[in-house]
Amino acid sequence: MNDKIKILMTSDVHAYVFPYSYADGKSEDHGFGKAAHTIKRLKDENTIVIDNGDVLEGSPLAYYHFEKRRNEPNPFAKILNAIGYDYFNLGNHDFNHGEDVLMDYIHSLNMPCVSANVLYKGEALSKPYHIRKIAGKTIAIFGLVTQHIPFWEKPEHIEHFEFEDALEDAKKICQLIKENEHADYVIGVYHGGFETDPDTLEPKGAQTGENKGYQMCTQIDNLDILLCGHQHMEMCGTCSGTVYIQSAHNGRQISYIEIDPETNEIEAKLVDVDKEADEEILSIMAEEEKDCQKWLDQPLGTSKVDLLIKDEFDARLHKSQVITFLNNVCFEATGADISANALFLFAKGFEKNITMRDLVATYVFPNSLVVKKINGKILREYLERDAMFWDVRDGKIVVEAHNDFPTPQHHNYDMLDGIEYTIKVSNPVGQRITSLTRHGVPIKDEDEFSFVINNYRAAGGGDYDMVKDAPTLKEIQRNVVEIIADYISKHKVIDFEPVNNIKVEI
16 A cells, blocks of 8 residues: 555646637646646545635636626636535635625635634634644644735725735744644645745746745744645745745646655655546536527627737837727716726637627636826826836847746736826936837826726735825726726727837837
């Protein structure tokens, strides 16, 4: 008999169940269907199976369910139950649909929640840690969620939630385990990543407190294993004696930990999901998926403007007219003076005959719209933050390294309409906006404008703190995809003169 202890973890599956792309129908090695097949193949009596959050948002199927079948039993909870997870953690995107949906999801699951630093109405969602005895060994397991959620989420979605500092709670919990248990292994399940590269010691992006994995490894002496997520990156290794691992997103990989109880050796590796999917898991949402596919192919209207994305880099460097279109939608919905939108990663744009499939494959987040009152000074600060997306390397304009790796931050580069501006990338950070006008007239610091952005950006998401405290003039509490769909259905034919108001130069 193999007495080795196995830990299998999924993270950031983002509501992908079926093994194909919603954009073009091509086969994909991702989703709960293939993850389930892999887990069932690897699992034995000495295995612990964990999900590390971000289950409820990300795929068109999730969008369809929570828009059209919100009041039905949560199918993603059914999937986790059927796979047979032992524990689940929450991720930041699990809060996107509001408190009722999240609490129903939690109560529908047949396994304990480990999110120890999340409080709901003053009560912790989980006890500090959980004890499992396997192969003659005692294992202590605790979970944490990035405490940065209030910086992104709509206030009404987290009205009764509190988020304690993940690092401080990890220290306290590990101390409790040390004092009260004779644990052979202590395992942290963290929906957060590494703020510092464990190998190079270089910072991984802005040091906002969103990710604290490196500090957990280096500041806690009895943390044996740290299972990470959130950053959508592949990594595993050892840092200050703590074995860490994080898998790719959308259910492409399983984080696999194997412990030898005789030698105490711990091995971490990333396992690609099987080529075969588990038909039992697929059957849980088969009928809903069929209805979703019909809904995705609904014709909404046509476009006389080329709105397809052929090259994402060029579409940002030279502002694709998809952005002009999205900003036009926001202008009509809000009456604002200035609008900002980003081109999300892997956005496909719109075919000549536009369908819902185009919309959900291009605007992938469940955002709403917020109109802020800003002045010229704030606008310039906003654009200077925006301009940090670019860099110059070998005489060419490129994406600045931290915006490209380890986790692409392309959703944090906005393109604005209602103004004209030039970004000179070779200038020092903070001095890159060399021209800023509205209708050809230079903008002064004291000039005032109404500015429509999504709710993530309005909360300062992406380090756009300069707009967070600006007065809110209006909120449109509808999903942006729904707003776009209504716009297309109303106008039927999308036709406008291309707007080339942004110049990015060396």
